[in-house]
Amino acid sequence: MRIAICEDEEVVAQQIWGYLFDKEEIEAQYFLGPEKLLAEYENGKRFDVLFCDACMEGMDGIELCRKLRKYDSDLYIVFITNYVEYAPAGYEIGLFRYLLKPVTKEMVEKVLAEIRQDADKGGRLVLKTSFGNMIVSAKDILYMEIQDKETEIHCEDSVFRVSKSLGELEEMVADMPFFRIHRKYLVNLERVREFDQFQLTLDDGNFLPISYRKTHEFKVALYQFLQQRK
Secondary structure (H helix, E strand, C coil), rough: EEEEECCCCCHHHHHHHHCCCCCCCCCEEEEHHHHHHHHHHHHCCCCCEEEECCCCCCCCCHHHHHHHHCCCCEEEEEEEEEHHHHHHHHHHCCEEEEECCCCHHHHHHHHHHHHHHHHHCCCEEEEEEEEEEEEHHHHHHHEEEEEEEEEEEEEECCEEEEEHHHHHHHHHHHHHHHHEEEECCEEEEHHEEEEEEEEECCCCCEEECCCHHHHHHHHHHHHHHHHHHH
């Protein structure tokens, strides 16, 4: 899980970072001011969770998060504040929670557990990679492919590997519009553009083979999915 901390008080930023730095599944980074974090987003950097001070000099937390939302609609935002009155404005920009200072380790761990639960329920997957846990929106996944003893997750703008079998991932997305078209491939039905009895084309132009034994089941699953969307 990639976590950013944006706080203009270095003592507070380091304290929160200290709660996270030794956890294997977390990659945490802190920024002493909103401009530096915004610059990272403008350069293509993304995070799963942001702990953000609501009241900072110059650009406050509300303004910063409005700008970040233009780049990332899935970011979990947790406000850190001394003032409860900031909370209503925060929900306008998709605030997940707010924490009152002083922030304790228990508060941080509790909100991260809530984020994981929310991600599981909201069409997002928490996937353990070689560089930590990532929160991935199911809609952003094109397909999953077996690679040796791991599985490659192919998204719109990235590819990464997880140490889970395709069968395990198939169970994780059982309530989502995915279908196993081949021994090697699990495809997102939302991303299918066209198909015939031998292969399908995804909306990014990729071609994937359809197993002969899966052709009929695939057609049924796709048509049922399309009917549900009407």
